[in-house]
Amino acid sequence: MEPKVSLGIIYKQSEDVVARQVHGEFIIIPITSGSGGPDEAIFSLNKFGRIIWDKLSGKRNLKDVVNDLSKEFEAPIEKIEKDVLGLTGELLKRKIVTRV
Amino acid sequence: MQTESYVVKQHISKAPLWKAAKPFLGRLDMELTERCNSNCMHCYINLPADDINAKTKELSTDEINNILKEAVDLECLSVRFTGGEPLLREDFEELYVFARKQSLRVFLLTNATLITSHLAELLSRIPPLEKIEVTVYGMKKSSYEAVTRVSGSFEAAWRGINLLLDKKIPFVVKGALLPPNKNEIEEFEAWAATIPWMDKPPLYSMFFDLHCRRDREKNELIKKLRPTPTEGLKVLTRRKYEYIKGMKEFCSKFMHPSGDKLFSCGSGYGGCVDAYGYFQPCMLLRHPDCVYDLKKGSLKNALENFFPEMRKMKAKNPEYLAKCAKCFLKGLCEQCPANSWMEHGTLDTPVEYLCDIAHAQAKFPGLLNDNEKAWEVNNWKERIRRFVNSDMVSVVS
Numbered sequence: 001m002e003p004k005v006s007l008g009i010i011y012k013q014s015e016d017v018v019a020r021q022v023h024g025e026f027i028i029i030p031i032t033s034g035s036g037g038p039d040e041a042i043f044s045l046n047k048f049g050r051i052i053w054d055k056l057s058g059k060r061n062l063k064d065v066v067n068d069l070s071k072e073f074e075a076p077i078e079k080i081e082k083d084v085l086g087l088t089g090e091l092l093k094r095k096i097v098t099r100v
Numbered sequence: 101m102q103t104e105s106y107v108v109k110q111h112i113s114k115a116p117l118w119k120a121a122k123p124f125l126g127r128l129d130m131e132l133t134e135r136c137n138s139n140c141m142h143c144y145i146n147l148p149a150d151d152i153n154a155k156t157k158e159l160s161t162d163e164i165n166n167i168l169k170e171a172v173d174l175e176c177l178s179v180r181f182t183g184g185e186p187l188l189r190e191d192f193e194e195l196y197v198f199a200r201k202q203s204l205r206v207f208l209l210t211n212a213t214l215i216t217s218h219l220a221e222l223l224s225r226i227p228p229l230e231k232i233e234v235t236v237y238g239m240k241k242s243s244y245e246a247v248t249r250v251s252g253s254f255e256a257a258w259r260g261i262n263l264l265l266d267k268k269i270p271f272v273v274k275g276a277l278l279p280p281n282k283n284e285i286e287e288f289e290a291w292a293a294t295i296p297w298m299d300k301p302p303l304y305s306m307f308f309d310l311h312c313r314r315d316r317e318k319n320e321l322i323k324k325l326r327p328t329p330t331e332g333l334k335v336l337t338r339r340k341y342e343y344i345k346g347m348k349e350f351c352s353k354f355m356h357p358s359g360d361k362l363f364s365c366g367s368g369y370g371g372c373v374d375a376y377g378y379f380q381p382c383m384l385l386r387h388p389d390c391v392y393d394l395k396k397g398s399l400k401n402a403l404e405n406f407f408p409e410m411r412k413m414k415a416k417n418p419e420y421l422a423k424c425a426k427c428f429l430k431g432l433c434e435q436c437p438a439n440s441w442m443e444h445g446t447l448d449t450p451v452e453y454l455c456d457i458a459h460a461q462a463k464f465p466g467l468l469n470d471n472e473k474a475w476e477v478n479n480w481k482e483r484i485r486r487f488v489n490s491d492m493v494s495v496v497s
Contacts, residue, residue: 018201018202018203020172020203022123022175022177023123023175029203031200031201031203031226032225032226033224033225033226033227043108044108045108046108
């Protein structure tokens with residue numbers, strides 16, 4: 001069963017991956033077997049994904065992240081919430097982020 | 101904010117980033133040690149495992165880690181750990197984990213004799229992201245240990261190989277064709293075909309390089325072990341169709357005279373850090389004028405300044421200028437500053453053995469006639485064109 005993402009939870013970048021900027025592309029490379037999913041893959045984030053990724057520091061819950069981004073981009077909270085939940089869900093599914 | 105997917109997944113081997121990108125430093129080779137727990141008869145580098153003098157001079161863990169960090173800053177994507185036997189380093193696991201945590205893919209070249217359960221567990225938990233390369237020296241204890249000259253090395257190698265298989269850690273095998281094992285090719289290839297990650301027949305070394313530090317005694321032995329060009333060609337052309345196909349692709353892209361330019365290879369665009377901190381433009385070239393001391397400078401300076409200057413060097417040897425500079429087999433022939441250095445101690449002396457091998461290879465598909473010397477051929481472009489466009493069956497027959 002896929003883990004459910006919740007706004008009230010704090011998420012952080014997994015210690016089993018390493019993120020790196022290479023040739024203008026932001027990539028996430030699993031270090032341990034199984035992190036990132038069952039097969040050998042790397043992940044690249046688009047620019048919005050990168051912005052949200054940087055906020056997943058393990059210190060604040062997703063609600064706070066949404067509020068920050070909403071102010072930063074002067075965008076409706078509902079729209080930001082959808083993006084943040086969407087990305088976090090994808091990262092959580094791939095074990096690239098974990099719950100604190 | 102957006103509607104497209106935030107996360108794009110790419111398989112490691114197919115990601116265009118890894119294949120098509122041209123980073124400042126794509127891959128770094130590192131000889132972690134020149135010491136080895138085997139004493140292979142043909143080896144161009146091995147020092148005894150217990151050589152304290154060599155061990156004392158080797159780079160420390162921190163020094164290696166700093167080099168790896170700098171490599172990553174220079175956009176490096178992978179590191180090749182070789183030696184000697186890299187697993188001899190007591191800090192190997194630490195170096196390996198550090199490299200992986202820097203996001204580097206790790207190529208490991210090893211004889212597998214020092215693969216332990218603990219290391220296999222680590223390699224399973226933190227995969228290297230590249231297939232490990234294991235050199236196998238014989239299929240029987242008698243042949244294997246006749247090459248390595250170390251009792252017990254056969255059992256140790258197979259123990260290591262079985263650990264890799266049990267843990268499903270991807271690896272490939274390659275061979276070194278020597279008198280004790282040369283009659284085992286078929287047996288070796290049949291076994292290699294059972295390894296899940298071998299997607300093509302194994303490669304072999306056989307035209308062995310001379311000793312990297314120009315050890316005279318070792319060179320005398322290595323020269324005796326080298327096959328003649330005819331013997332070597334017989335091995336290369338066992339699969340005639342594949343050989344001709346490969347030759348056609350190669351000829352059309354890489355064969356042409358290079359004039360007095362000494363470095364027409366990729367030497368100096370990356371490089372190899374030796375066990376003591378000298379950055380070589382390639383794994384083989386250790387001429388004092390061509391290596392850069394990383395204890396006094398940086399990878400960046402070597403790549404931006406030192407190696408580009410080195411690549412401007414021109415050949416001066418009259419024999420080289422009369423032959424190699426005009427020879428259209430350049431590219432096919434292994435003549436290069438590194439081989440000239442190992443054979444003769446200079447950068448631009450023709451290596452007769454390599455010349456003979458290249459000529460034998462060129463005669464096989466009819467690029468050269470008997471008694472012809474490639475540097476005397478004027479219509480080489482036409483000959484290559486005809487060969488590339490020829491019907492493969494007629495060439496082989």
